[in-house]
Amino acid sequence: MINVKSKSELEKMRKAGIITGNALHYGGQSIKVGMSTYELDKIIHDYIVKNGAKPTFLGYGGFPASACISINNEVIHGIPSKKKIIRDGDVVSIDVGAYIDGFTGDSAYTFPVGKVAEETLELLKVTNESLYKGIEQAVVGNRIGDVSHAVEEYVTSYGYGIVREYTGHGVGRKLHESPEVPNFGKAGHGPRLVAGMTFAIEPMINAVGDGVKVLPDGWTVLTKSGSPSAHFEHTVAVTPDGPVLLTKPTII
Ligand code: MG
Ligand code: MG
Numbered sequence: 001m002i003n004v005k006s007k008s009e010l011e012k013m014r015k016a017g018i019i020t021g022n023a024l025h026y027g028g029q030s031i032k033v034g035m036s037t038y039e040l041d042k043i044i045h046d047y048i049v050k051n052g053a054k055p056t057f058l059g060y061g062g063f064p065a066s067a068c069i070s071i072n073n074e075v076i077h078g079i080p081s082k083k084k085i086i087r088d089g090d091v092v093s094i095d096v097g098a099y100i101d102g103f104t105g106d107s108a109y110t111f112p113v114g115k116v117a118e119e120t121l122e123l124l125k126v127t128n129e130s131l132y133k134g135i136e137q138a139v140v141g142n143r144i145g146d147v148s149h150a151v152e153e154y155v156t157s158y159g160y161g162i163v164r165e166y167t168g169h170g171v172g173r174k175l176h177e178s179p180e181v182p183n184f185g186k187a188g189h190g191p192r193l194v195a196g197m198t199f200a201i202e203p204m205i206n207a208v209g210d211g212v213k214v215l216p217d218g219w220t221v222l223t224k225s226g227s228p229s230a231h232f233e234h235t236v237a238v239t240p241d242g243p244v245l246l247t248k249p250t251i252i
Contacts, residue, residue: 001105002170002178004196010237010246012101013172013198016053017235017246019098020105027067027096027247028111033088037064037069041080048098056097056104056163056175063219068108070093075163075212075221075229076108085223091124093231096177097175099229106171106200107247121208123129123160127205127230130154134168134183134201138236147225148185151203157176161210163229166221168202183241193238198246202233 168181
């Protein structure tokens, strides 16, 4: 069942989304070479709590931290660790959610650190652009397949690999709700979009190949090829006035 949100529920989701988006970008601005991903997670955690919200990911399915932090060939679900040190030339994906007044946001961004290889910067740019290609399709009367297809078409035109095992998803009172929002699919197929639907669109794109594997820690997803990967995500509301970015930050 797809939960359709009322106007007042969307306002609450925007409140959760602002804290989510701001925590994400505050985290991004706080990245320093030599910092551990544990320290970065702590900064993000404290930001969320200071703003009166709860880190949605902390304890979700047993996840031990407030943000997923995935570096270079790690695609998603990286576990923050004192042993993982951020280095010059890395790309650092932060994925985070803040829960307040009964609702959560979900947003991710891949930050380049220092001098990053040109081709990796291009991967980041195209992945972020593909997110907006999907968002453009989040309009009343379209279908989920229109969102999926727009992301797929854009990304494949650059020859990158689309991760298939993980998808975007409905989001609201729970972090993961119906429907699934894959990053590939057929235009004109899937659930019809109506005003009040809210979902996370989140392309996870590998520089080389679409294959992924999970580390023995049970969480960290890596590219099979060892190539870098990028992840950009917004929580979006379908409204009569078009798509609204619920996780758009207000601090940048
Ligand atoms: Mg996320
Ligand atoms: Mg998500």
